[in-house]
Amino acid sequence: MADYLNIEWKPDKNSKVPIYKQITEYISGKVSNGDWLIGSRLPSQRKLSEIFEVNRSTIVAAMEELTSYGMLESEYGGGTRIASNTWSLFMSTPPDWNKYIHSGPFKSNMPTIQIINKLEFDEKYIRLGTGELCPDLFPHDLMNKVFKKLPSKIPSLNYLGPLGLPELRRSLTQRLSLQGIDAPDSSIVVTSGSLQGLQLISVCMLKPGSTVFTEAPTYLKSLQVFQSAGMHLNGIPMDKNGMMYWHINKEISQSLLYTIPTHHNPTGIIMSEERRRDLFNFCSGNRLPMIEDDAYGDLWFDKLPPKPIKAMDKNGMILYLGTISKTLAPGLRIGWLVGPESVVYRIGDVKMQVDYGASSVSQWALTEFFDSGYYDDYLIYLRKELKSRRDLALSLLNTHFKDLADWNIPEGGFYIWLRFKNQLFIDKLFQMALENNILLNPGNIYDFSDNNALRLSYAYAQPEDFSKAIKILSEITLRCQKK
Ligand code: PMP
Secondary structure (H helix, E strand, O other): OOOOOOOOOOOOOOOOOOHHHHHHHHHHHHHHOOOOOOOOEEOOHHHHHHHHOOOHHHHHHHHHHHHHOOOEEEOOOOOEEEOOOHHHHHOOOOOOHHHHHOOOOOOOOOHHHHHHHHHOOOOOOEEOOOOOOOHHHOOHHHHHHHHHHHHHHOOOOOOOOOOOOHHHHHHHHHHHHOOOOOOOHHHEEEEOOHHHHHHHHHHHOOOOOOEEEEEEOOHHHHOOHHHHOOOEEEEEEEEOOEEOHHHOOOOOOOOEEEEOOOOOOOOOOOOOHHHHHHHHHHHHHHOOOEEEEOOOOOOEOOOOOOOOHHHHOOOOOEEEEEEOOOOOOHHHOOEEEEOOHHHHHHHHHHHHHHOOOOOHHHHHHHHHHHHOOHHHHHHHHHHHHHHHHHHHHHHHHHHHOOOOEEOOOOOEOOEEEEEEOOOEOHHHHHHHHHHOOEEOEEHHHOOOOOOOEEEEEOOOOOHHHHHHHHHHHHHHHHHOEOO
16 A cells, blocks of 8 residues: 555635634544545645645644544654544444455555556656657547547447457458458457456466566566466566577466567567567477567557567467557557457456446447548557657757666667666655656566666657656756765
């Protein structure tokens, strides 16, 4: 659990109720209805006076009152916690949610990720690591045209079958064939984002205790999807050609391999054609199933990357994941999983028990986007835009980080993996960046051991903001070096 509370309320300065009293009632209400748990730490008095926009003395008065009721207690070393509350004697007692909410199998996000997930919605921050397109790049006009056509195309918005909208799956079959993937519509299940594909694989296909081999670092490490289902992630090092699979030395039976071969998240690396072939042969030889996550495959700049590994797969060894989140709109929540019919039917069956299908509005909209040709036109524009943002990012790094870090030159996708030359206090860097209104994605959320890196994304921040923030970041970096 993140050690801070979510406060979005402010006292009403026009009310007849004294402000300190409003604050007392707000805090006691949050505790008594179970929103805030016993043991949670309150922000400092200074921070509370900023949040509530009141004088410090008002906060002190409210805290004293709550302390006198036994609802708050001061901690050794400063700070205030919510104490076990005698207050509850005066009110109906809520269940002990604290006991319940940590009883389920799903693990919480890492605290840094919880902070990122919250602050991403505070507009004061420049987001230097966000894996999403800048809202400026969103094709409003095309979306407008697509959504205008939908009412005459959609027969109803009833539930769809377990594999998703047939029209969308037919369209995907055609698109995948252009990449050399033979995927009849019976081999495709539409998911609510590719993350749901991973989630369904974790609950349907693997036993607790099994191992998932991944690149190190990897996007998968920033999630708890497989770990929550009792699996272990095993990070395999990479070189410039991708995962060095020959380092896999653990028991392979009942395991699975997960890879992002094209414009890897977070390193930007493209797995070479030869490595793809060798990895495929290694997995086939060992009967080790593979999940190929191709979230960024369409986002190349100058030349097409090698074909997806799935194009080599004639025996149904690979579960291929695609998504519309990185190229167009994560808010549509549409992804797809391609695999042997037996797997796809099993995933579809469980999906029907989990959410009864991905949004049908989104599926119709995406079908129209694909079939009208708008999507392919838009991709041409998007690649150009992203490339120019990448170029700007590289030139800024050359100006400000030449002596401080090394980095890759991505040939597509969103990410630059910035590796500092000197050891840094990364947590301090994250904090100092926040104080300067910059939100970072520290490399350690993607890695298996401490690293000394950041995931930069040139896709999200506006170019002026990106430039401003990179300069500030270089100054902070100097102040966070370990001596
Ligand atoms: N795979 C990769 C490699 C990603 O980077 C992301 C998004 N960060 C996802 C999957 C999940 O995407 P979605 O669920 O939105 O399709």
